[in-house]
Amino acid sequence: MSIRHEEIQAPPSRTRRIKASTSRHSDGRLAFWLILPAIVILTIIMGYPVVSSIVRSLFGDTLGEAVPFVGLANYIDVLFGNDSGTFWGSAGTTYFFAVVTVSLETLIGLAMALIMNKAFRGRGLLRASVLVPWAIPTAVTAVLWKWSFDPVGIINSLTGAHIVWTGSEWPSKIAIVIADTWKTAPFVALLILAGLQVIPDDVYEAAKIDGANAMQRFRLITLPLVRPALLVAILFRVLDALRMYDLPAIFTHGANDTTTLSILVVQSTLSQLKPGVGGALSTLTFLFIFITAFAFVKVLGVDAVGADEKTKTKEVTT
Amino acid sequence: MLVVLFCLLPFYWMLVSSLKSPGDILDNQLIPTRPTMMNYGAVFSDQNTFALALKNSLFIAGSVTLIALLFGIFASYALARLNFKAKNIVLATFLATSMFPGVAILTPLFQLFADMGWIDTYQAMIIPDISFSLPLGVWILTSFFRAMPWELEAAARVDGCTPLQAFRQVILPLAVPGVFTTAILIFISAWNEFMIANSISQTPASQPVTVAIAQFTGVSQYDQPFGTQMAAGVIVTVPLIIVVLIFQRRIVSGLTAGGVK
Amino acid sequence: MTQKRRWLTSVAALGVAMASLTACGGSAGSGAQADGGRGPITFASGKDLTGSMPKLIDEWNQLHPDQKVTFIELSASPDEQRNSFVQDLQAKSDKYDVMWDDVVWTSEFAAHGWLEPLDPAKVAGSDVLPAAVDSATYNGKVYGAPFMTNAGLLYYRADLVPKPPTTWAELEADCAVAKAHNMDCYAGQFAQYEGLTVNAAEAINSAGGSFLSPDGKTVTVDSPQSRAGLQHLVEMFKNGDINPAGVTYQEQQSADAFLGGKALFLRNWPYVYTNANADDSQIKGKFGMTTLLGQSGSGTSSLGGIDLGVSAFSKHKETAKDWVAWMQSQSSQKTVVSVMNQASVLKSLYTDPELVKASPYLPELQKSLLSATPRPKTPNYNAVSLAIQKNSYEALQGKISVDQAITQMAADLKQAIQ
Structure with missing residues (x-):
């Protein structure tokens, strides 16, 4: 598999020649100007609020004009205080949702993408219909599913079940997973599809001539080549899933052990007006996600940054 | 099936x-x-603010897509093609900005815009939306550009094209599927953005559809107008499906067609 | 600007180099008031479902052409309304001069220094329901002009239960009728949200229990009375007198059950009357309304309602104060009852023959209002409410015992009011 992988990579020789001819210095300057607009906008919109929220997390939440500096007390309180059970419970819930939904979405999304990539009549319609769930505003889908999962709703009526979906732990979780998977699998599918489009047909032709069957072609060609797109899709889904808010908030208001970390953040920042604790919760959530993403990138070597970065740099220096 | x-x-x-x-x-x-059709009637009855909201959404999501795409292409071209030291850090930073819980940035952002007098303006929704879509956009486009056959561009430059010409005439057509995929994703996420819009847009003049739908009410404050919300959902989704139907050809044709040339 | 804000700003500026953008602006109000605090103001209310708010405002505007009121209509959802207010108040903006505050926010807003204290002589006169005044009072000062009030009522199927029950025991006995007709006996709001706080508080208050001391500083929930109150609801779930789906019910679902003829009794707000009495209603002419029940006789409703608060950042506070008093006047309040279909805060209107003719439930509602208890009054209301919801919800599901629920509730409440 690894040998094939090498073969499919763009031939390095020509790349190297061109690269070497442009000086690294001017590359750097051009890159600076090209990246600047994106950086500026992110700094204003994300940087400032994030920094101010982290700073605020070091202050207390007493009423009145001057709030006292409390250092890491908010963090200690969240992690080890009386209410720490709530925090760790929601962290567990959040990771449960992230792992289950992202796995399902990846599998279903991959299947969708493979089907969409086949040439047949009505493919356009198929592509459009796959995107429908992703295109409906979240606020509307949440309401749609909430009514569908109502005890007297369409799902119980069609299946003849009498399940109080949002009334106890597992049915609630299952309902949330179903609604989330339905909504976001198309997102994964679209990203994978875009990756599939990059694979030239002649690679498959060659493999067919070599006698590879469909399964082998999928495992040895499709999967390795679609890997970068797949990993980027999963990575962004993980980031999103770890911040899940809408569905549990609308389905259960966080009851039945469906309180996610984002729900805790909203409860403390917006409904209880405790920006100090809220800031600490957001920062902790951020750290959790950061560590997860970092591990993900390291372990799986997401290609947009990882492995082939190094090889290219080496090419230039040699 | x-x-x-x-x-x-x-x-x-x-x-x-x-x-x-x-x-x-x-x-x-x-x-x-x-x-x-009474639900559809109800959607548009409310002093026609829904039609206005559709226009607002179209303007906001359209601007976000164009600007984010432009900035995204710049940045990812640099990341995929050019050599500079801070590359990994830049990519990681882009990623890190989509790790903070959205609601945590809401309050500081609101204060910032309030201080600037930007509450209830388009730009106060467009700029945050751009920043939400940039990380994903940059990552997708970077991984795309990386997969491009850059030797073709090199060949074009040997043939006397300037770098810009080479990029426009050789690389961009090949990148079309990636660019359109990204455009669709950005457009849809901007079209569906609710949290920021809900706090920034306070009058119908700037309200996008997501906020308008949330404002629908039943006969009393305790009733949820399920039918009306669903009708509005259908109205909001259909234009997106049409857009996708138009653009999906682009997603298909791009590289395979280009590669043959 | 406060110390904190300044510190925050400078750090942020260092970090992001954006000092020019973060310079704190938007402070308002304190300057010399050449206009005597009078001039045009804004008034923000929740979604106006009857379209009568602009008419009231027009009336005022014609009388006061130089102190015009501009109407800002917010979402119908109380949570959304509160978010809008809180965001602007935290930014110290004067966008809303007069705010429509749910009774449970008044203490919180006052504690944050966002509301202007009002003159009790003008907005808490003798004709105003005492419970409503109480709900607008924080630390001995009145921070809102009571404008609308609300209390729960017990709806019953008069065709099946000609004589309504007067105690919980009688209610439970009547459940046999429900079983015979293959209906649920009782419906209320038991999903985990504010409505559950209301319902659980009613059960606990009706049994003689309470949550916090009147000053909001001590937790008092850990008592046999509170246990008995919660036990009543838990038992009805256990016996099947409340549908197991009840744990997902909000106002709408519970009303639907009663309106669809699937429940014998319903606890809900007066608004259900309009639907139940509509021409296409299945139960038109077949239902009655009475006060909520308790262990021995009438129960205690949780008090709902709206106070009109004057923003501390308003530039025209004097106009704002006059306006909220005017909204409480007899003529405005008549509109509240007859057009907006809401409960007035003025006692005298409950016996007004004309109004009673249109809304026959007014006398029962007044009884309910006179005995109603405000929900716990504390600046940390949302944390308190969450503690009540969470623990009662798990008890209703049978996940934990009533005893565990109350003990845990006491611990959570203590944490919440810190």
Whole structure:
């Protein structure tokens, strides 16, 4: 598999020649100007609020004009205080949702993408219909599913079940997973599809001539080549899933052990007006996600940054 | 077929529900027994703010897509093609900005815009939306550009093209599927953005559809106007489907066609 | 600007180099008031479902052409309304001069220094329901002009239960009728949200229990009375007198059950009357309304309602104060009852023959209002409410015992009011 992988990579020789001819210095300057607009906008919109929220997390939440500096007390309180059970419970819930939904979405999304990539009549319609769930505003889908999962709703009526979906732990979780998977699998599918489009047909032709069957072609060609797109899709889904808010908030208001970390953040920042604790919760959530993403990138070597970065740099220096 | 069913059945239910009168809405009939357009009437009745909201959404999501795409292409070209030291850090930073819980940035952002007098303006929604879509956009485009056959560009430059010409005439056409995929993703996420819009847009003059839908009410404050919300959902989704139908050809044609040339 | 804000700003500026953008602006109000605090103001209310708010405002505007009121209509959802207010108040903006505050926010807003204290002589006169005044009072000062009030009522099927029950025991006995007709006996709001706080508080208050001391500083929930109150609801779930789906019910679902003829009794707000009495209603002419029940006789409703608060950042506070008093006047309040279909805060209107004719439930509602208890009054209301919801919800599901629920509730409440 690894040998094939090498073969499919763009031939390095020509790349190297061109690269070497442009000086690294001017590359750097051009890159600076090209990246600047994106950086500026992110700094204003994300940087400032994030920094101010982290700073605020070091202050207390007493009423009145001057709030006292409390250092890491908010963090200690969240992690080890009386209410720490709530925090760790929601962290567990959040990771449960992230792992289950992202796995399902990846599998279903991959299947969708493979089907969409086949040439047949009505493919356009198929592509459009796959995107429908992703295109409906979240606020509307949440309401749609909430009514569908109502005890007297369409799902119980069609299946003849009498399940109080949002009334106890597992049915609630299952309902949330179903609604989330339905909504976001198309997102994964679209990203994978875009990756599939990059694979030239002649690679498959060659493999067919070599006698590879469909399964082998999928495992040895499709999967390795679609890997970068797949990993980027999963990575962004993980980031999103770890911040899940809408569905549990609308389905259960966080009851039945469906309180996610984002729900805790909203409860403390917006409904209880405790920006100090809220800031600490957001920062902790951020750290959790950061560590997860970092591990993900390291372990799986997401290609947009990882492995082939190094090889290219080496090419230039040699 | 299964895929289509999986995707469309709930949408079908949405459509059916939108055609039922409040009296029938809970009857669980798969085909409306007495179909009515009253929900659609209700959507547009409210002093026509919904039509205005559609326009606002179109403007906001359109601007976001164009600007984010432009900035995204710049940045990812640099990341994929050029050599500079801070590359990994830049990519990681982009990623890190989508790790903070959204609600945590809401309050500081609101204060910032309030201080600038930007509450209830388009730009106060467009700029945050751009920053939400940039990380994903940059990552997708970077991984795309990386997969491009850059030797073709090099060849073009040997043939006397300037770098810009080489990029425009050789690389961009090849990148079309990636660019369109990204555009669709950005457009949809901007079109569906609710949290920021909900706090920034305070009058119908700037309200996008997501906020307008949330404002729908039933006969009392305790009733959720399910049918009306579903009708609005259908109205909001159909333009997106049309856009996708138009653009999906682009997603297909791009590289395979270009590679042959 | 406060110390904190300044510190925050400078750090942020260092970090992001954006000092020019973060310079704190938007402070308002304190300057010399050449206009005597009078001039045009804004008034923000929740979604106006009857379209009568602009008419009231027009009336005022014609009388006061130089102190015009501009109407800002917010979402119908109380949570959304509160978010809008809180965001602007935290930014110290004067966008809303007069705010429509749910009674449970008044203490919180006052504690944050966002509301202007009002003159009790003008907005808490003798004709105003005492419970409503109480709900607008924080630390001995009145921070809102009571404008609308609300209390729960017990709806019953008069065709099946000709004589309504007067105690919980009688209610439970009547459940046999429900079983015979294959209906649920009782419906209320038991999903985990504010409505559950209301319902659980009613059960606990009706049994003689309470949550916090009147000053909001001590937790008092850990008592046999509170246990008895919660036990009543838990038992009805256990016996099947409340549908197991009840744990997902909000106002709408519970009303639907009663309106669809699937429940014998319903606890809900007066608004259900309009639907139940509509021409296409299945139960038109077949239902009655009475006060909520308790262990021995009438129960205690949780008090709902709206106070009109004057923003501390308003530039025209004097106009704002006059306006909220005017909204409480007899003529405005008549509109509240007859057009908006809401409960007035003025006692005298409950016996007004004309109004009673249109809304026959007014006398029962007044009884309910006179005995109603405000929900716990504390600046940390949302944390308190969450503690009540969470623990009662798990008890209703049978996940934990009533005893555990109350003990845990006491611990959570203590944490919440810190």
